[in-house]
Amino acid sequence: MSWTRTAPALNALEPETRAMLDRLAPVEVPEAAVLFSPGQAVKGYVIVLEGHVGVHLIGPGGRDILLYEVAPGQSCIQSTLGLIGGADYSAEATATVPTRLVLVPRTLFLDLLDRSPGFRKIVFAAFAERMQAMMQLIETMSFMRVEARLAALILDRADAAGTLEMTQAEIARAIGTAREVVSRRLDRLARAGAIRAERGRIRIRDRAALEALVANPAV
Amino acid sequence: MSWTRTAPALNALEPETRAMLDRLAPVEVPEAAVLFSPGQAVKGYVIVLEGHVGVHLIGPGGRDILLYEVAPGQSCIQSTLGLIGGADYSAEATATVPTRLVLVPRTLFLDLLDRSPGFRKIVFAAFAERMQAMMQLIETMSFMRVEARLAALILDRADAAGTLEMTQAEIARAIGTAREVVSRRLDRLARAGAIRAERGRIRIRDRAALEALVANPAV
DNA sequence: CCCACCCATGATCAAGACCAATGAAGGCAC
DNA sequence: GTGCCTTCATTGGTCTTGATCATGGGTGGG
Numbered sequence: 001m002s003w004t005r006t007a008p009a010l011n012a013l014e015p016e017t018r019a020m021l022d023r024l025a026p027v028e029v030p031e032a033a034v035l036f037s038p039g040q041a042v043k044g045y046v047i048v049l050e051g052h053v054g055v056h057l058i059g060p061g062g063r064d065i066l067l068y069e070v071a072p073g074q075s076c077i078q079s080t081l082g083l084i085g086g087a088d089y090s091a092e093a094t095a096t097v098p099t100r101l102v103l104v105p106r107t108l109f110l111d112l113l114d115r116s117p118g119f120r121k122i123v124f125a126a127f128a129e130r131m132q133a134m135m136q137l138i139e140t141m142s143f144m145r146v147e148a149r150l151a152a153l154i155l156d157r158a159d160a161a162g163t164l165e166m167t168q169a170e171i172a173r174a175i176g177t178a179r180e181v182v183s184r185r186l187d188r189l190a191r192a193g194a195i196r197a198e199r200g201r202i203r204i205r206d207r208a209a210l211e212a213l214v215a216n217p218a219v
Numbered sequence: 220m221s222w223t224r225t226a227p228a229l230n231a232l233e234p235e236t237r238a239m240l241d242r243l244a245p246v247e248v249p250e251a252a253v254l255f256s257p258g259q260a261v262k263g264y265v266i267v268l269e270g271h272v273g274v275h276l277i278g279p280g281g282r283d284i285l286l287y288e289v290a291p292g293q294s295c296i297q298s299t300l301g302l303i304g305g306a307d308y309s310a311e312a313t314a315t316v317p318t319r320l321v322l323v324p325r326t327l328f329l330d331l332l333d334r335s336p337g338f339r340k341i342v343f344a345a346f347a348e349r350m351q352a353m354m355q356l357i358e359t360m361s362f363m364r365v366e367a368r369l370a371a372l373i374l375d376r377a378d379a380a381g382t383l384e385m386t387q388a389e390i391a392r393a394i395g396t397a398r399e400v401v402s403r404r405l406d407r408l409a410r411a412g413a414i415r416a417e418r419g420r421i422r423i424r425d426r427a428a429l430e431a432l433v434a435n436p437a438v
Numbered sequence: 439c440c441c442a443c444c445c446a447t448g449a450t451c452a453a454g455a456c457c458a459a460t461g462a463a464g465g466c467a468c
Numbered sequence: 469g470t471g472c473c474t475t476c477a478t479t480g481g482t483c484t485t486g487a488t489c490a491t492g493g494g495t496g497g498g
Contacts, residue, residue: 057354059362060435063455067357077350085347090354117333127346128304131296134353135276135309138286141360142395143278146454167476176361178455183478199463199476216279365486386444397487402446418444418495445494452487461478468470 003049003102007073009122010047017116026102035076035093035101042082042089044103045123047075051099055091056173065176067091068133077130080123083109141176144214149175150185151213154195154202162204222268222321226292228341229266236335239327245319254295254312254320261301261308263322264342266294270318274310275392284395286310287352296349299342302328360395363433368394369404370432373414373421381423 003026004010004018013021026049029035035046035053053070055078070076070093078089083106104112112119140149153175158164168186172179186197194209195202204210222245223229223237232240245268248254254265254272272289274297289295289312297308302325323331331338359368372394377383387405391398405416413428414421423429 057358057361059358063362065357065361067354081347081350081354084343085351087347087351090351090358114336114339120333120339124303124343127350128300128306131300131346131350131353132304132306132309134350134357135286135300138284138353138357138360139276139278139309141357142276142284143282169476179476180456180478181454183476184454187478197477364484388444398445399447399488400486403486406446416445440498442497443495446492448490450487450489453485455482455484457480457482459479461476463474463476465474466472468472 009073013118024102026100029095029099031098033095036089037092038090040089042079044105045109046079047102049100052096053093054096055093057091066174075126080127146177147185148213151210155210164202167200228292232337236338243321245321248314248318250317252314255308256311257309259308261298263324264328265298266321268319271315272312273315274312276310285393294345299346365396366404367432370429374429383421386419
C-alpha cells in the first residue's frame with residue numbers, strides 16, 4: 001500500500017494520480033533476474049522502488065556494454081521509449097540485487113500521461129535526463145580512450161572516502177572493454193601513484209592525476 | 220503564413236494549436252550556418268521546414284561524429300532535451316543546405332506541451348524516435364567494425380537505383396572514422412565486387428554481399 | 439591553366455581484442 | 469584447522485583494426 005510514498009519523485013503527483021498508482025502491486029524480483037531482453041514487447045512503465053537494475057546492450061559474441069542503471073525511484077527509459085514510440089526492447093535489463101518494482105500497464109500509463117500534468121512532468125524529466133546520459137555515453141565512447149574512461153568511472157563512482165568497490169570485470173563492462181585491459185590500465189594507474197588497486201576495490205591516491213586524464217581524453 | 224500546412228506531421232494538430240504556431244515567423248538560414256554549438260542555452264523548439272540540418276558531436280582534436288540529421292518536418296531532439304530537462308546544447312548543428320525553420324519559444328513550447336494533446340504526441344513521438352536512433356548508434360559504434368558500418372550506410376542511404384552520392388570525407392564523418400580508412404574499405408568492397416566506387420559516388424553492385432556484412436558485424 | 443577539392447596508397451604505430459595460463463584470496467565443508 | 473573450489477586478478481603474447489602522417493595523382497570549375 002502506498003508505495004508511492006517511498007519514491008520521492010512521485011511526491012509531487014496529484015493525489016488522484018497517486019491513488020491510481022498505489023493500486024498497483026509492487027513486484028519482487030530476485031537477484032540476477034532478467035527483466036526484459038531484446039525483441040520483447042514493452043508491457044508497461046517500470047518504476048524501481050528498491051534494488052538496482054542494469055540495462056545492457058548485447059552484441060553478437062556476448063560482449064555487452066552498460067547503457068545505464070536504474071536506481072530506486074527511477075524508471076527505465078527503454079520502457080518509456082517502447083510505450084510512446086511503440087518499439088520493442090532493444091536492450092537487456094537485469095536486476096543486480098534483489099529488486100522491488102512496479103509495472104504501470106500501458107493503458108494506464110498512456111492515460112495518466114494524457115491527464116496528469118505531474119505524471120507527465122516526471123516521465124519526461126526522467127526521459128530527458130536519461131537521454132542526456134546516453135549522449136554523454138556516445139561522446140565518451142567516441143572520444144575517450146580506455147584509460148580516460150576508466151579514470152572517469154573511478155572518479156564518478158568512488159565514495160566520499162575515495163574508495164570504489166567494483167570488480168575488474170564489472171568495470172570492464174561499465175566502460176565497454178575487456179577485463180584484461182582494465183587490469184593493465186589499473187596497473188599503470190597504480191604504478192603512476194594515482195590509485196591503489198586491491199582485490200575488488202580501488203582506492204584513489206591522487207585525484208588530480210585522474211582528473212587530468214579525464215580532462216585530456218585525446219584518442 | 221500557415222507554414223504548418225507544409226509540415227505533414229503537424230496536420231493532426233488541433234486548429235487552435237496550429238493557429239498559434241502559424242503566428243511564428245519562419246527563419247531562413249544560409250548553407251553552412253551554425254544553428255547552435257555546445258554550451259549554448261536552448262532558446263526554443265526547432266522545426267525544420269525546408270533544407271537539412273546535421274547535428275554533430277565535436278571531440279577534442281576536431282574529430283566529430285554525426286549524431287543525427289534533421290529533415291524537413293522534423294525537429295531537433297537536442298532542443299527538446301534542453302527545453303524539458305534544462306540542459307544546454309552539447310552538440311553542434313549546422314545547416315548543410317540553405318534551410319528554413321521555425322523556432323517555437325520556450326514558454327510557448329511548454330505551454331503547448333501542457334495544453335495540446337496533439338502537440339504533445341508529436342513532440343514525444345519524435346523524441347522517442349530519435350532516442351531509438353541514438354541507441355542504434357551506440358549499438359553500431361560498439362559492435363560493428365568500420366567495414367560493416369560502411370556497408371550499412373551504403374545500403375541505408377543509396378537511392379532506389381543503388382547509387383550513393385557522397386564524398387569519402389562525408390562518409391567518414393557519418394560513420395565516425397578517418398577518410399583514408401573509408402578509402403581503403405571502399406577499395407576492398409570494390410575489389411570484392413560489392414560496389415563500384417567513382418568520384419563522389421558509389422554504386423551498389425552486389426547488394427547481398429553488403430547485407431551479409433551488416434548481418435555479421437562481429438568485431 | 440591553375441587551384442581547390444577529391445581520392446589513392448604506402449608506411450608507421452598504438453590501442454585494444456582475444457587466447458591462454460597461472461597465481462592468489464576468500465568462502466565453505468568437513 | 470585442512471583441503472577444495474570459486475571468484476578475482478595478473479601476465480604474456482599475438483593479431484587486427486584503425487588513426488595518423490605523408491605524398492602524389494586526378495578532375496573539374498573559374
